[in-house]
Amino acid sequence: MQIEVEIFTVNKRFPLTISRGTTTQTTNVWVKISDDGIEGWGEASPFSIGNYPQSTEIIKDALQKVASALQAHSPLQRQQVEQILTTAKIPSAAKAALDVAMHDWLGKRIGLPLWQLWGLDRNAIAPTSVTIGINSTAGAKARVRDWLEFLDVRVFKIKLGSPEGIDADQKMLMAVREEAPTQELYVDANGGWNLADAIYMCNWLADLGVKYVEQPLAQGQEQSLAELKMRSPLPIFVDESCFTSADIPQLANIVDGINIKLMKSGGLSEAMRMVNTARANGLQVMFGCYSDSALLNTAAAQLAPLADYLDLDSHLNLIDDPFTGAFVQAGKIIPNDLPGLGVQRSASAT
Structure with missing residues (x-):
């Protein structure tokens, strides 16, 4: 198979702030594999967790280096x-792009x-949930209104862990609830x-009807999750603490769930x-997702029937997504009937 790598930049409609910083745009990697007259598509988006950064350049270089070995x-x-x-x-993001492309190719081959x-x-x-990043109370309310005008939203995911402390977190959460x-x-x-x-926050959030809390403690503090799980009335999910299936057994007794992202898992x-x-x-x-386009979120949506919860909203916050794929219906991201991923170039990108 032949491998082609292309870089593209996407811009967010609303900047996203989490406990580690703010993003307004990302430069992602589009991977195309071709064999027997069929082309399969994959994508990698950069991310960084702890001492494991995966930049656009790192991902692109890795794909180019391995291309000849796969021919x-x-x-x-x-x-x-x-x-x-x-x-x-x-890196796992590069591996994911190729794995997704091979799955897309297979679906197209079979039809x-x-x-x-x-x-x-x-x-x-x-x-799917849609995300409200760390913000002022007025800013959080505005983001909620923006989402509700744009989409039939059934679930909001609120980013907490503000550098200003849990008092700021509480005020923002209440603003969203209003x-x-x-x-x-x-x-x-x-x-x-x-x-x-x-x-403290898990007990406070439970009284407000929040469904679960994700990654309350930083990666590397997993030893404290057992005590938190014992004292929290809410289910505890981990994201940054879980990359692949090898990480799951040691988490089984100290959390309630895991967040799977294609960039972490490798596809x-x-x-x-x-x-x-x-x-x-x-x-x-x-x-879940990072700054993924419709291509990657459509890939994740293929497995969505197996999940309890979904957070596949990143492409909905893009003003220049070059792809179309899964559609939104009653607040759900639904993969279409086209073969493979069912992803096409958007009209504005062609």
Whole structure:
């Protein structure tokens, strides 16, 4: 198979602030593989967790270096390709782009969308949350109104862990609740709390009907999750603390669920393994995203029937998404009936 790598930049409609900083745009990597007259598409978006940064340049360079080693292989040889990528130690985002592209190629070869190829039920897909980043109370209210004008929102995910402390978190949460009195609320602290604040906030949030709290403690503080789980009335999910299925067994008794992201897992193949491993360990599952376009979120949506919760909203916050794919219906991200991922170039990008 032949591999082509292209860079593209996407801009956010609303800047997103979390406990680690603010983003307004990202430069992502579009991967196209071709074999037997069929082209499969994948994407990688840069992200950074702890000492594991994956920049656009790192991802692009890794893909270009491994391209020649993959030329002799078919997209049907995913096991062999995965072994090559593992041996080469390419970053997970680059691995994900290739894995997604090979799945897209396979679906197009067979003529079926991936969700149907896997025998999944689109009616089982949960509504996606949309994100309210760390903001002032007035700013948070404005973001809620913007989302409600733009979309049939059923769930809001609120980013907490403000550098100004939990008092600012509480004020912002209440501001969101005032503007969204009927929507379900999730909270993601992105590791912005210490243990004492996390215990306090989980109890306070439970009284307000919040559904769960994601990554309350920073990556590297997993030893404190057991105490937090014992003292929290809310389910605890981890994101930055869980990359692949190998991370799940040691988390099984100290959290309630995991957030699977294609960039962390290395693609759809490992995401499926993570779902199965999580279920075997009695954990709930959600799918999340970084600054992903419709291409990646449509890829994740192919597995969405297997998740308890979804946070696949990044492409909905882009003003210049070059792709179209899954559609929104009743607050849900639904993959379409086209073969493979079902992703096409948007009219404005062609």
